[in-house]
Amino acid sequence: MNFDLIVRGGTLVTQNGPLKADLAVSGGQIVEIAEEISSDSAQTLNASGLHIFPGVLDAHVHLNEPGRTHWEGFETGTRALAAGGATSFFDMPLNSSPPVLDKATFEAKREHGEQNSLIDFGLWGGLTPQNLDRMDELADCGVIGFKAFMSHSGLDEFPAVDDTALYEGLKTAARLNLVLATHAESDNLTRHFTEQARLGGGHTARDYLGTRPVVAELEAVQRALLYAGELGAKLHLVHLSSGAAVAMAYEAKQRGVDVSIETCPHYLHFTDEDVEKMGALLKCAPPLRSQEVQRNLWEELLAGHIDIVGSDHSPAPPDRKTSENFFALWGGISGAQSTLNVLLTGGHFGRGLPLEAVASLSALHPARRFDIAQKGALEVGLDADFALVDLSREFELTELYDRWKQNPYLGAKFKGVVQATYSRGRKVYEQGQFDDSVRGQLLRPTPKN
Known part of the structure; x- marks a missing residue:
């Protein structure tokens, strides 16, 4: 033959x-x-x-095309992904403009991807309080699942879900047999702490870090797990930053909640001290944590309690990353090229991650969780x-x-x-x-x- x-x-x-x-x-x-x-x-x-290695399937990427291609687009973003060993990715519904909230915006992004992407791609659909009635439409288009924010997304065109929208969105996603992914931070808590910091003249990186404590992540994770369990919905918790949040989600999974757990390379590689040294390059939400919280996150990873590591690659032009006020900077870390290397290298606490675990976290698990049957492993067929x-x-x-x-x-x-x-x-x-x-x-x- x-x-x-x-x-x-x-x-x-x-x-x-x-x-x-x-x-x-x-x-x-x-x-x-x-x-x-x-x-x-x-x-x-x-x-x-x-x-x-099986090609990395990066389930969490922001390539921003169309509308904000000058931030990052399919052409340049997929070069970085391929150089890091990725062969496919799922693009988030924002920060493209307009975001992917209906059939027309899905088709516009699909067309740009087919014209400019070097590797295979899937598209997330967005969930906001304004487009609950478009979820069936997006499912028919072929979205990977739906992405919601439980706190402000950074863009007014993509508002956060309140409790009702999250509940109804999970209910519809369950009927459609698709995953709902959520950015889990309490909007009430993060807004409150941010207002307090600004009233006190806060403007530094350390001030910002203090406005998004681990408890804000835990509160939102707990709420999302409660709703998903009640409704029998598939929940995906994106970019969890703390071992405590992972442990909470893993315990719910053991009880039968259909939840998958994601973290990102930057939470495994950098700490809050690096934010103070490097500034805008490491602003993100949830923010980077202390070395002790990072240690706990690595412990959860090594125990097999985390399903997926995605880059959350979210770049922006230099003018969005330049300000004396840390709160005014765009929050997003560029890292599409480094997911595999972070896992292979390990951090202070990460050496010894088996190669098959690296492959599962970066390829097999995202392919299986999101029903991409032809991807994820080195197998015949x-x-x-x-x-x-x-x-x-x-x-x-x-x-x-x-x-x-x-x-x-x-x-x-x-x-x-x-x-x-x-x-x-x-x-x-x-x-x-x-x-x-x-x-x-x-x-x-x-x-x-």
């Missing part, structure tokens, strides 16, 4: 652990995995000494999405591919050089070079009834 591609001599990172094997590709799919494949192929790739990584090498991150290159990871030392990234069997990235003739396809969930 003739194949399109055979990858020989590498170590496959599977859900059961590393496996020394060859991998054959035809028609964009993995068609054979064996200790040695003797057949011919149009192309042969020598992966000796390299680990082959799935898309040939993979990254070739040299784990024997360490490097300093000096080359960035996102639009503004305002990146807190710049200069960081990481383990594991991503040598090349293949999407559906086609090389999209290799050692700083991209194949701009490749275009990604829209991913739609195929829920199991």
Whole structure:
């Protein structure tokens, strides 16, 4: 049998652990995995000494196109993703303008993605108090799920859900058999603490950090879990920043609540002290926490209580990241290129994360949770999405591919050089070079009834 591609001599990172094997590709799919494949192929790739990871599926990205492409767009954002070993991603309904709240805005973003994305992509639909009646419409379009904010999103065009909208949104999402993802911080608490800080003249990074304490995250997580459990809805808690919030969600999962738990590389890699040193590059919500809170987060990760690590890549132009008043800065961290490396390298408390856990957190679990049947693992019949990584090498991150290159990871030392990234069997990235003739396809969930 003739194949399109055979990858020989590498170590496959599977859900059961590393496996020394060859991998054959035809028609964009993995068609054979064996200790040695003797057949011919149009192309042969020598992966000796390299680990082959399933392509990262970044479930949490803000590429802002259309409307704010000058912040970041599909072209530049997907280059950064591919350079970090990603072969697919889910784009959030904001900060594109207008946000994805109905069929027309979905189709506009889909068109831009198909024209400009280097890798495959799915689209989240938004949930606000104003578009509850459009959820069926968005489901018919093929959204990955629905994204809501329980506190101010930073954009008035995407208002936060109140209790009623969250409850009704979860109820409808359950009927549609789709996931509802929520930014879980208490709007009442964060507004109150922010007003207090500003009345007292607060303007520093430390002042900002004090306005979004862990309790604001815990209160919102608890409320969302209560509603989801009551309604039998699929809940996804995005970017949890504290071990306490993860523990609360994991305990609910053990009780039968259908919840998935996400954190981000920046919560694992940076602390509140880094915010004070680096400033605008590390402003986000929820904010970065103390080293002790980070330690607890790593403990939850190492215990297997976190399902997904997504970048929450959310860039903005330099003028949105420049102010003497920390409260006035746009909150969002650029990190699409570094998710895999953060997991492979570990932080103060993270060394020893098994390779199969890295693959599960970055690929398998997001594919399974959001019903993307053809992605997530190195298995026969799935898309040939993979990254070739040299784990024997360490490097300093000096080359960035996102639009503004305002990146807190710049200069960081990481383990594991991503040598090349293949999407559906086609090389999209290799050692700083991209194949701009490749275009990604829209991913739609195929829920199991």
